[in-house]
Amino acid sequence: MKPTDSLTAHFRLTPVQIAALRRLGVLSVEDLLRHFPSRYERAGASARTTELVPGTKVTLFGTLTKLKAKKLWKSRRTATTGTFEDGSGKVNVMWFNQPYIASYVPEGSHVKMTGTVGGKAARPYIANPEVELVPAGSITGGLFETENAGQNTQSTIFPIYPESRGVTSLWFFHALKRVFSAKGGSASGGEKSVLNQIEDPIPDTVREKYHLPDIATALHYIHAPGKEAHAEAARKRFAFEEIFVLQAARARDRALNDTLSSFPIANALAQAAKFLDSTDLEPTMAQKRTIEEIVTDFTKPHPMARLLEGDVGAGKTLVAAATAYAVVTSRPPLKLASGEFGRTPDGVLAVRTSGTLQVAYMAPTEILAGQHFQSFIEYFKELPINIALITGSGCKKFPSKVSRDHVTDISRAQLLKWVANGEIAMVIGTHALIQKSVKFQHLAYAIVDEQHRFGTQQRRALAHRGDATPHFLSMTATPIPRTLALTMYGDLDISVLDELPPGRAQITTKIVSPQQRESAYEAVREELAKGHQAYVICPRIEEPDPAKINALQAKSAKAEAKRLQKDVFPDRRIGLMHGAMPAKGGSASGEKPTKESVMEDFADGKIDVLVATSVVEVGVNVPNATIILIEGAERFGLAQLHQLRGRVMRSVHPPLCFLLPETKSEMPMKRLRALEVSSDGFKLAEADLETRGMGDLYGRKQWGVSDLGMEALKNLKLIQAARDEAQALVAHDPTLVHFPALSERTSKISKELHTE
Numbered sequence: 001m002k003p004t005d006s007l008t009a010h011f012r013l014t015p016v017q018i019a020a021l022r023r024l025g026v027l028s029v030e031d032l033l034r035h036f037p038s039r040y041e042r043a044g045a046s047a048r049t050t051e052l053v054p055g056t057k058v059t060l061f062g063t064l065t066k067l068k069a070k071k072l073w074k075s076r077r078t079a080t081t082g083t084f085e086d087g088s089g090k091v092n093v094m095w096f097n098q099p100y101i102a103s104y105v106p107e108g109s110h111v112k113m114t115g116t117v118g119g120k121a122a123r124p125y126i127a128n129p130e131v132e133l134v135p136a137g138s139i140t141g142g143l144f145e146t147e148n149a150g151q152n153t154q155s156t157i158f159p160i161y162p163e164s165r166g167v168t169s170l171w172f173f174h175a176l177k178r179v180f181s182a183k184g185g186s187a188s189g190g191e192k193s194v195l196n197q198i199e200d201p202i203p204d205t206v207r208e209k210y211h212l213p214d215i216a217t218a219l220h221y222i223h224a225p226g227k228e229a230h231a232e233a234a235r236k237r238f239a240f241e242e243i244f245v246l247q248a249a250r251a252r253d254r255a256l257n258d259t260l261s262s263f264p265i266a267n268a269l270a271q272a273a274k275f276l277d278s279t280d281l282e283p284t285m286a287q288k289r290t291i292e293e294i295v296t297d298f299t300k301p302h303p304m305a306r307l308l309e310g311d312v313g314a315g316k317t318l319v320a321a322a323t324a325y326a327v328v329t330s331r332p333p334l335k336l337a338s339g340e341f342g343r344t345p346d347g348v349l350a351v352r353t354s355g356t357l358q359v360a361y362m363a364p365t366e367i368l369a370g371q372h373f374q375s376f377i378e379y380f381k382e383l384p385i386n387i388a389l390i391t392g393s394g395c396k397k398f399p400s401k402v403s404r405d406h407v408t409d410i411s412r413a414q415l416l417k418w419v420a421n422g423e424i425a426m427v428i429g430t431h432a433l434i435q436k437s438v439k440f441q442h443l444a445y446a447i448v449d450e451q452h453r454f455g456t457q458q459r460r461a462l463a464h465r466g467d468a469t470p471h472f473l474s475m476t477a478t479p480i481p482r483t484l485a486l487t488m489y490g491d492l493d494i495s496v497l498d499e500l501p502p503g504r505a506q507i508t509t510k511i512v513s514p515q516q517r518e519s520a521y522e523a524v525r526e527e528l529a530k531g532h533q534a535y536v537i538c539p540r541i542e543e544p545d546p547a548k549i550n551a552l553q554a555k556s557a558k559a560e561a562k563r564l565q566k567d568v569f570p571d572r573r574i575g576l577m578h579g580a581m582p583a584k585g586g587s588a589s590g591e592k593p594t595k596e597s598v599m600e601d602f603a604d605g606k607i608d609v610l611v612a613t614s615v616v617e618v619g620v621n622v623p624n625a626t627i628i629l630i631e632g633a634e635r636f637g638l639a640q641l642h643q644l645r646g647r648v649m650r651s652v653h654p655p656l657c658f659l660l661p662e663t664k665s666e667m668p669m670k671r672l673r674a675l676e677v678s679s680d681g682f683k684l685a686e687a688d689l690e691t692r693g694m695g696d697l698y699g700r701k702q703w704g705v706s707d708l709g710m711e712a713l714k715n716l717k718l719i720q721a722a723r724d725e726a727q728a729l730v731a732h733d734p735t736l737v738h739f740p741a742l743s744e745r746t747s748k749i750s751k752e753l754h755t756e
Helices: 015-023 029-033 169-181 204-209 215-223 228-257 268-278 285-298 316-328 366-380 412-420 456-463 482-488 514-529 557-568 595-603 638-648 666-677 681-691 707-712 716-732 740-752
Strands: 039-042 057-071 078-086 089-096 109-119 124-133 157-160 183-185 191-193 305-310 358-362 387-391 394-398 408-410 426-429 443-449 471-476 493-497 508-511 533-537 574-577 609-612 625-631 656-660
Touching: 029 169, 057 124, 124 169, 157 169, 169 215, 204 716, 215 228, 228 482, 228 707, 228 716, 228 740, 268 285, 268 316, 285 305, 285 316, 285 471, 285 493, 305 316, 316 358, 316 366, 316 443, 316 471, 358 366, 366 387, 366 394, 366 426, 366 595, 387 412, 394 412, 482 681, 482 716, 508 666, 514 533, 514 625, 514 656, 533 638, 557 574, 557 609, 574 595, 625 638, 638 656, 638 666, 638 681, 656 666, 666 681
Parallel strands: 089 124, 305 471, 305 493, 358 426, 358 443, 387 426, 443 471, 508 656, 533 609, 533 625, 574 609, 625 656
Antiparallel strands: 039 157, 057 078, 057 109, 078 089, 109 124, 183 191, 387 394, 394 408
């Protein structure tokens, strides 16, 4: 058996099990070894079948017989039943939804069994016990004792694994036992255990410095800990490994970035200041600081790589406009035959005689792209600068040749020609910007809005659109905890807009009980009467299937839209938007509305109340929307709730947010109360990480980090240590040629991560 072997080569798996393992990302033997326990349970006190007390946890040694899988008559659930016998008597055993038990445990096996006693004192039984085979020769007086009897052996602690429908924790327990005992051929012709065939991505010197076990020891400790200290040491090691590999991948990306050449932009700070003086807006100190950080990067010989974090309404667009102005008002420097940018004898950059530097601004949706197009027209309308919009739906240009105050529709072919010859300096668009047909003459600055909505490859595609690598600015309104930012954006410098422009109305957030629901609806009616609009957010799209026992019992957007139209706001126009709708094409007034068309209708005031899922978390600005109701609020993370209420924080009108939870449990209510009293997105993001952890922050899949890695994000010292070691390693060996195991892991993780 080898770590790279497919599980199907060594395990007899049903189609259901194969699908379940695929959902969990467990395809190979090494994947199985890296499917870590989510928690551990300690075995109960040793007992005999005649001493069983219902409700207690016990460990029994004896024989299992008469194992049989069947369906229960009432619930129709699958159950496996059997009889356990020791020297003192017998007791019934039952496993629910684990039919494979009968094939895993041979008839008459000698076992150690740990579980909770159910039933009554007169007729006890053991439900869903953990079972471990033990040697038949270790029988003494009707009890089985392991070879290390009297010691704190591995069998005293049982790992509990994350499950999926089709594979249970117990399946993983037995499958891993088989892997641990297997042998496999090595390159030298001898045999090694599977654990010893896995190359360690953490260098020896780093492991020794932080007293971390090697990978073979750590895998043994995490799956079969002899004591709790073993499990803790293994979890610490794998948490460090995951963050270390991420940091190494980011450090390698940054090292590559810093070898590239970009357009140096002279006098950028003065030009940005000139732009700010031309507007009626008074920038905050945070905006001034961020603009200075960006334009300072413009003077470096390599391209900028920076993330701009700004809470809802913090003014990221003004920063983008000021820095873009500094670029489009600059001339491209002379490029010598060597590929270097030329300088005059006195050290001043030699400037080309024609053309201008160009800026590309990419937004996640057509509506947002159109909105930014209008914003930049307002910012630059007095300047002799051509601005273009390119989306899947069409192309526009400002100013029109007929009138400098108007926008004109133009053909895609004509727009591409003007972009390629440098006639258009500012191009705003969606993913259409990164199509192969879009070529720039001198693309010097690329801005991506809401970067976590784009893939890494898309970012790189935008970064290679001209004769030099453009400076890159990523912007996000999602507040990111410091440890997460240090980890996931290790290849980017980070700027933070941590203050709001003056004049923004403070939002009022209230938790509403079921008895107070009508008061929330009355508040909506009052806002609608003022001519304003409202959002109603639901956790799911469709109603739950009553036939599914574990289905999420939460309000659905479709059903809620119908109910509100019929019973609550019959005289108002109710709209519906959710993730299952097509992104664009068609019309909201037609038979098949799309997300784009519905948002356009809402922005145009054709919809009074928009019922939606969290798909509106990042969406078009609708300043007229002043109130939001969030159903099942406890089902969202704090950071996501803060993003959602940001939808109504777009104007000077006092915004309202009502949280309508479906539970009274203390922990969810504690989180929601934090939202009631704070409007600081960064503090809320830190609180979210602390209280939810375990991958719930923004969603585990969003960041590509395991539950163990997400837990590590609470430990700033661990993050900093992993970051320092990874950066030092990459500084010494940028391609990681001397660390092949680490190089392989970083390459793999760079492909998997989609945070950019």
